[in-house]
Amino acid sequence: xxxxALFAALAGASSHPPVLVHDIERGAIxxxxxxxxxxxxxxxxxxxxxxxxxIGLEAVRRLSIGHVVRGNDVATPRLxxxxxxxxxxxxxxxxxITTSGRALADSRKGDDIRVVLPATSRTIDGFVEDGGxxxxxxxx
Numbered sequence: 001x002x003x004x005a006l007f008a009a010l011a012g013a014s015s016h017p018p019v020l021v022h023d024i025e026r027g028a029i030x031x032x033x034x035x036x037x038x039x040x041x042x043x044x045x046x047x048x049x050x051x052x053x054x055i056g057l058e059a060v061r062r063l064s065i066g067h068v069v070r071g072n073d074v075a076t077p078r079l080x081x082x083x084x085x086x087x088x089x090x091x092x093x094x095x096x097i098t099t100s101g102r103a104l105a106d107s108r109k110g111d112d113i114r115v116v117l118p119a120t121s122r123t124i125d126g127f128v129e130d131g132g133x134x135x136x137x138x139x140x
Contacts, residue, residue: 017068018051024063029077030054038066047071079132080107088115088126092138101134 019038024030035051048068057074067073080086080103088101101115107128115134116123126136 017048020063020065020067020069023065024059024067026059026062027078028059030057030059030069030074049074076108078106078108079128079130080105080113080134082106086115087133088117088124088136089129089133090136090138103134 017037018035020034021036022034024034032051032055035054047070049071051069054069054074056077058077060073060075063069063073082103082105084103086101086103088099090097090099099117099119101117101124104114104116104123107113109128109130111128112125113128113134114123114125124136126134129135
């Protein structure tokens, strides 16, 4: 029995960490069905994360079948993708104005983002909210 298997057995963990059951394309959101327990070679599990941690996260690169998912392979999902239309909400005090815009970059919740307003061709800065809308706070 290898030392890794011995430690896993003592800790009550599986000696076969979760691996991907099929290829995952960049930008795909990981789901429980993407994982199964499987054998890995030697130190291939180093830095691997549990399937429960990876579920719901976005692959930042293409991942191959049999791959152990590591923390740097995934990130919180992008809510806005470059070139996509977005809803822009400009807020000042109690007044909110809503319009449409086009994202100039990929962004996740809470990220700063630049948006072009097609009606005026003006570029504005805001941040991404839940649902992928962009909030612009206007100073009073």
